[in-house]
Amino acid sequence: VRLVELRGHRVVRAVADGAALVEAVREHRPDVAVVDVRMPPTHTDEGLRAALECRRRFPGTAVVVFSQYVEARAAADLLAHSTAGLGYLLKDRVADSAEFLDALERVAAGGTALDPTVVQQLVRAGRADAGLDRLTPREREVLGLMAEGLSNAAIARRLVVGERAVEKHVAGVFTALDLPPTPEENRRVVAVLQHLRAGG
Missing domain, CATH: 1.10.10.10 (Winged helix-like DNA-binding domain superfamily/Winged helix DNA-binding domain)
Structure with missing residues (x-):
């Protein structure tokens, strides 16, 4: 949150689970949502399912998904219908904060970052x-x-x-x-x- 805010962007909500993410996107309609594939309570695919729901219900909100490793099915599901406003990034590869923020801004503007x-x-x-x-x-x-x-x-x-x-x-x-x-x-x-x- 601090990193994004230092770049001059506003974080409207930080949430702990997939249901809260969907609700926050519904309420605030942010330019972009940053989502972990694995979220509570089971830490399996709650974040992915929430991201897919946001993509379906709120197409005006771009989505950047973080994952510990490449999950081919997750990528397939996310990319199945539209590539605009979508990012899929690996956590251990986003050590460069400038590179991450550039990707985030590109996706928020309707681009793609894989x-x-x-x-x-x-x-x-x-x-x-x-x-x-x-x-x-x-x-x-x-x-x-x-x-x-x-x-x-x-x-x-x-x-x-x-x-x-x-x-x-x-x-x-x-x-x-x-x-x-x-x-x-x-x-x-x-x-x-x-x-x-x-x-x-």
Whole structure:
């Protein structure tokens, strides 16, 4: 809470369980809710279920989910319908507070933030998908960075290549996966979702 407030944001409520989370989102309609997958009383999937309910009932509120490790089914459920305003981050990877806050703000603005480990597992889960087989190694690498929520410019910096080269690779990913442009979907993340669905 202190970290978020120091960045200039207001925390409207801190809650201890999934039911209280859903009620707080209903009452305050925050820009973004930060949720632990495992919450009281059983510390199994209460947070995930609450996050899914918030996504269904209050689509105007973005959700950032924290997990101790990658739970493929949780990721599948969260990403099943819409990728906008969604983050899935691993707790032990969010040691850099600036990186966490950047991801939080990106998701609150309607973007997507997926931990690199989550992306790797989603891509691995879909190896049977024919579209993935058509990707070059570089396109697979770019696909992972796209799903993390990085812009073309950020990908270019990460890979130490020109932005035009990244644009070419991104276009190659969309072509290989048969993703024409539409106003309803974020193709950058839908590309990863295809693999997840194919892997079941």
